[in-house]
Amino acid sequence: xxxxxxxKLFVLALPVAIFFVxxxxxxxxxxxxxxxxxxxxxxxxxxxxxxxxxxxSMLATLLLSIAVTFTALVISTTAGLFLxxxxxxxxxxxxxxLTFPLAFxxxxxxxxxxxxxxxxxxxxxxxxxxxxxxxxFAYSMLGLFFGYLYFSIPRVILTIMAAAEKLDKSxxxxxxxxxxxxxxxxxxxxxxxxKPGLIASGAICFATSMGAFGTAFTLATNIDVLPMTIYTxxxxxxxxxxxxxxxxxxxxVTWIALFISRSLSGQTIAVSG
Amino acid sequence: MNKKQIFVIQLIFTLLxxxxxxxxVFLSVLAGITQNFFVxxxxxxxxxxxxxxxxxxxxxxxxxxxIAIACLIATLVIGIPAAYVLxxxxxxxxxxxxxxxxxxxxxxxLAIALALIIIYGGFRDFRSSWYFILVGHILFTLPFMVxxxxxxxxxxNFKELxxxxxxxxASFWTRFFTIVLPNSKPGILxxxxxxxxxxxxxxxxxxxxxTPVTKTLPVGLADSYASMRLEVASAYxxxxxxxxxxxxxGMQILSRExx
Numbered sequence: 341x342x343x344x345x346x347x348k349l350f351v352l353a354l355p356v357a358i359f360f361v362x363x364x365x366x367x368x369x370x371x372x373x374x375x376x377x378x379x380x381x382x383x384x385x386x387x388x389x390x391x392x393x394x395x396x397s398m399l400a401t402l403l404l405s406i407a408v409t410f411t412a413l414v415i416s417t418t419a420g421l422f423l424x425x426x427x428x429x430x431x432x433x434x435x436x437x438l439t440f441p442l443a444f445x446x447x448x449x450x451x452x453x454x455x456x457x458x459x460x461x462x463x464x465x466x467x468x469x470x471x472x473x474x475x476x477f478a479y480s481m482l483g484l485f486f487g488y489l490y491f492s493i494p495r496v497i498l499t500i501m502a503a504a505e506k507l508d509k510s511x512x513x514x515x516x517x518x519x520x521x522x523x524x525x526x527x528x529x530x531x532x533x534x535k536p537g538l539i540a541s542g543a544i545c546f547a548t549s550m551g552a553f554g555t556a557f558t559l560a561t562n563i564d565v566l567p568m569t570i571y572t573x574x575x576x577x578x579x580x581x582x583x584x585x586x587x588x589x590x591x592x593v594t595w596i597a598l599f600i601s602r603s604l605s606g607q608t609i610a611v612s613g
Numbered sequence: 614m615n616k617k618q619i620f621v622i623q624l625i626f627t628l629l630x631x632x633x634x635x636x637x638v639f640l641s642v643l644a645g646i647t648q649n650f651f652v653x654x655x656x657x658x659x660x661x662x663x664x665x666x667x668x669x670x671x672x673x674x675x676x677x678x679x680i681a682i683a684c685l686i687a688t689l690v691i692g693i694p695a696a697y698v699l700x701x702x703x704x705x706x707x708x709x710x711x712x713x714x715x716x717x718x719x720x721x722x723l724a725i726a727l728a729l730i731i732i733y734g735g736f737r738d739f740r741s742s743w744y745f746i747l748v749g750h751i752l753f754t755l756p757f758m759v760x761x762x763x764x765x766x767x768x769x770n771f772k773e774l775x776x777x778x779x780x781x782x783a784s785f786w787t788r789f790f791t792i793v794l795p796n797s798k799p800g801i802l803x804x805x806x807x808x809x810x811x812x813x814x815x816x817x818x819x820x821x822x823x824t825p826v827t828k829t830l831p832v833g834l835a836d837s838y839a840s841m842r843l844e845v846a847s848a849y850x851x852x853x854x855x856x857x858x859x860x861x862x863g864m865q866i867l868s869r870e871x872x
């Protein structure tokens with residue numbers, strides 16, 4: 341039956357192929373060409389190193405994404421392990437809360453950070469009552485950090501919990517019976533066992549943070565993270581070639597990170613910060 | 614430290630993480646139904662802001678729903694056959710094609726939007742219609758439909774079922790509609806929920822692709838965050854939550870059934 345089916349399979353695949361080539365492959369190739377069409381030609385792809393403003397923006401975005409990734413991994417592993425190993429009343433609700441924000445768009449998360457640490461935010465209110473001074477950090481790098489953390493925790497926690505469920509408890513018991521202290525058990529047994537999950541979810545978290553536009557758009561009109569730099573180059577400076585080459589570089593970085601993640605976990609999670 | 618203490622410390626930590634995620638949501642809901650959030654809840658509750666939002670922004674809500682429905686139909690029509698073809702051919706070619714279809718999720722929406730504008734921005738009528746946004750949404754959501762259906766198909770023995778049916782004389786299209794489609798139903802359902810939810814909330818692509826006459830809900834949200842008072846922005850966010858939470862609940866129920 342196989343050979344007779346090929347023409348029909350071809351017909352079934354045709355719509356998606358046409359759509360994809362017309363609206364993705366061709367535009368992306370064009371974007372790469374436009375990226376090289378600036379005054380400096382192909383070397384404009386090195387603008388990220390040559391132009392101080394672009395370089396700083398890239399560096400800031402990298403550092404922020406790495407910081408968010410590590411924090412999210414530590415928080416989610418601690419909470420995830422606890423949730424997998426303990427049963428307590430209300431656990432279902434806790435689980436729902438931890439995974440709900442998965443589909444919140446970045447703009448909304450930006451606004452939630454404003455509710456927390458903005459000019460009329462909760463933290464400002466509390467610090468004013470306690471210290472007499474209002475703490476407002478929503479619109480700074482720290483605000484971005486918390487925003488990115490907000491959308492990272494749910495993504496990471498799901499992967500970690502899936503990996504933690506498969507942990508072999510007998511290894512830990514053996515270590516314990518041989519007198520290993522708890523921190524050695526964590527370092528020598530739990531972390532190595534969770535490693536694929538940690539790398540996979542860490543890569544998702546990193547890629548999402550690198551490409552996050554919505555959150556930055558709401559919070560950080562004057563902080564140069566890469567997506568904001570691309571946006572400003574395109575809309576305010578009309579530097580289309582610059583914006584294009586930066587997008588291609590950013591796209592490559594996030595794609596590589598997600599490729600690593602997928603080959604380890606087989607998951608698809610949206611980059612939509 | 615004994616076991617009990619460790620348990621309590623971990624529980625407190627987990628609850629703190631939960632409160633970081635849920636408190637701002639509560640605050641935003643509260644602000645949306647409070648007369649004056651700066652004064653506090655003692656100023657009284659009101660639906661005034663919600664009605665103001667419906668008055669100002671109802672167009673964005675309808676447009677978002679319309680785009681989400683259109684996007685769902687499109688991903689069903691082109692995504693299910695694509696998943697079936699991938700499941701049928703299998704092997705390295707299938708992996709490669711799958712990897713390519715997933716690209717729009719791995720590349721930031723900003724880059725894709727830029728690419729679409731550079732190449733199709735000149736077609737004025739297309740650029741200023743909601744189809745332009747729809748194209749972006751289909752690109753971004755298609756991978757979820759394809760992978761969801763593909764995962765279900767790969768875990769069933771549809772090939773043997775098809776062979777059986779074929780030996781009894783069932784044509785290709787009969788098999789497709791009576792074996793493949795019914796067998797991929799759980800994947801289609803999960804994929805549909807995902808596509809719809811993502812389309813309703815999509816901002817990164819949409820912000821670049823929208824025009825003043827084609828504003829979607831998240832675009833309106835960003836607009837209100839930048840220019841409206843906190844109560845209006847909150848009421849708008851509240852409406853968004855009301856729309857999206859049933860979808861999220863549905864997804865959680867589906868994934869729990871799977872486990």
